[in-house]
Amino acid sequence: VWFIEQLKPLLLPRTLNSAPEILPQDSHLIAVMFIDLDRFKVINDSLGHIVGDHLLASVGERLGQNIRTQDGLARFGGDEFAVLLRRLPNREDAFLVASRLVQSFQKPFEVQGHTFSLGISIGIVFGHKDYQVPEDILRDADLAMYQAKYRGGNCYTVFEEVMRPQAMQRLQLEQDLRQAITAEQLCLYYQPIWSLTDHTITGFESLLRWHHPDRGWISPAQFIVIAEETGFIHQLGWWAIEQAVTQFYRWQKTYPAASSLSLNINISAHQIKDRQFPQRFAKLITELDLDGRCLNLEITETSFLETAQYYPENFAFLRKLGVEICIDDFGVGYSSLSRLHRLQVDTIKIDRSFVMDIDVDPQKKAITGTIITLAHQLGAQIIAEGIESEAQQTHLINLKCPFGQGFYLAKPLPVDAASNLIATL
Ligand code: C2E
Ligand code: CA
Ligand code: CA
Numbered sequence: 152v153w154f155i156e157q158l159k160p161l162l163l164p165r166t167l168n169s170a171p172e173i174l175p176q177d178s179h180l181i182a183v184m185f186i187d188l189d190r191f192k193v194i195n196d197s198l199g200h201i202v203g204d205h206l207l208a209s210v211g212e213r214l215g216q217n218i219r220t221q222d223g224l225a226r227f228g229g230d231e232f233a234v235l236l237r238r239l240p241n242r243e244d245a246f247l248v249a250s251r252l253v254q255s256f257q258k259p260f261e262v263q264g265h266t267f268s269l270g271i272s273i274g275i276v277f278g279h280k281d282y283q284v285p286e287d288i289l290r291d292a293d294l295a296m297y298q299a300k301y302r303g304g305n306c307y308t309v310f311e312e313v314m315r316p317q318a319m320q321r322l323q324l325e326q327d328l329r330q331a332i333t334a335e336q337l338c339l340y341y342q343p344i345w346s347l348t349d350h351t352i353t354g355f356e357s358l359l360r361w362h363h364p365d366r367g368w369i370s371p372a373q374f375i376v377i378a379e380e381t382g383f384i385h386q387l388g389w390w391a392i393e394q395a396v397t398q399f400y401r402w403q404k405t406y407p408a409a410s411s412l413s414l415n416i417n418i419s420a421h422q423i424k425d426r427q428f429p430q431r432f433a434k435l436i437t438e439l440d441l442d443g444r445c446l447n448l449e450i451t452e453t454s455f456l457e458t459a460q461y462y463p464e465n466f467a468f469l470r471k472l473g474v475e476i477c478i479d480d481f482g483v484g485y486s487s488l489s490r491l492h493r494l495q496v497d498t499i500k501i502d503r504s505f506v507m508d509i510d511v512d513p514q515k516k517a518i519t520g521t522i523i524t525l526a527h528q529l530g531a532q533i534i535a536e537g538i539e540s541e542a543q544q545t546h547l548i549n550l551k552c553p554f555g556q557g558f559y560l561a562k563p564l565p566v567d568a569a570s571n572l573i574a575t576l
Pocket of ligand 2: 417
């Protein structure tokens with residue numbers, strides 16, 4: 152409320168008869184920054200609200216130290232803050248303040264004996280004659296902040312007009328996704344995983360597909376993030392898991408060869424954070440009488456590091472079922488293999504970006520070779536993803552990569568095609 156009251160006199164009032172000579176009290180350039188903390192929820196959920204509250208107080212203090220005395224700072228509930236920059240000489244000054252704020256979070260926070268690293272995402276909007284009420288300017292700052300988050304956080308983004316239609320589209324997609332399950336627009340495809348040593352299929356990875364009634368096929372790369380932001384990922388994730396394991400069960404019942412196959416299922420960090428997840432997973436596979444040892448859960452490197460530290464018991468429970476943990480997109484995050492190993496990782500999937508250039512970029516080839524050697528030494532399995540040519544496959548075989556996946560070997564297949572393939576094994 153205080154923030155909005157501060158902002159009001161700086162904008163043109165929305166009244167029909169407001170005379171043009173009535174200018175806002177302060178006609179200099181103003182900017183509003185909407186700030187959201189990255190990763191705060193994980194800390195709050197795992198260490199409790201008391202630590203969370205102290206941390207928020209320290210965050211407020213640090214933000215305050217990095218703005219000028221004439222600026223305003225307010226907390227907007229949760230882990231959201233807003234800054235009002237008054238009397239800016241030019242736009243660049245706002246960028247300077249934003250960079251300083253992002254920089255200031257490089258230093259970790261010490262709260263009640265814990266050390267936390269936090270990032271911030273900032274959306275910036277400049278005052279404009281079209282902004283007549285504070286709510287409009289805040290809405291746009293919020294949209295810009297979302298873009299900053301979308302870019303990976305720990306940065307700032309300036310609002311642009313195109314963000315509004317984009318946000319509308321996202322909102323529409325969000326609503327459409329919510330009924331995609333009941334409207335039966337979702338299905339799973341299965342991509343074979345191959346042994347590169349004897350060129351046999353060792354398992355499948357399930358991949359979500361959404362057929363939108365107007366827009367056609369929409370990539371999971373697009374809709375998973377939306378599902379994660381809206382919390383719909385829990386429903387969607389369980390739908391995908393149930394479909395996948397049920398299908399796998401059918402294959403095992405129908406085809407003798409399926410008994411030696413494994414199934415890889417992708418899961419998001421949000422699913423692992425759910426305390427009920429391991430038990431529900433256990434119940435599901437027990438009911439189907441499936442052996443946990445043929446199931447692998449794939450989680451991206453960054454999501455794994457984020458969850459392994461705070462939810463170790465969830466991983467331990469899954470591992471007791473025999474379920475293996477597979478690190479997806481390895482190489483794009485910043486973890487070291489030995490750290491992953493300490494956190495008990497069974498399989499590592501080398502990201503497509505390495506495999507893509509393996510035959511043209513000696514550096515990528517060298518890194519891939521190092522990852523494979525180290526993984527062997529640590530006793531972890533290795534799968535190279537995104538193999539698109541024979542040349543890439545040959546390089547991987549030479550580097551002693553045991554498993555591979557990619558369009559060159561087989562594309563993700565609809566259920567019927569995957570079944571036909573299993574029947575030939
Ligand atoms: P991912 O887990 O890294 O899956 C591999 C992606 O690469 C898939 O894209 C696959 O179709 C594609 N791909 C496989 N081989 C090749 C190749 O040789 N070349 C190229 N260019 N691409 C290849 P897709 O199916 O669009 O999935 C995108 C991402 O969405 C997945 O990346 C995964 O992170 C996520 N995802 C898919 N299904 C699920 C799910 O059921 N749950 C969750 N949480 N995430 C899912
Ligand atoms: Ca995957
Ligand atoms: Ca991957």
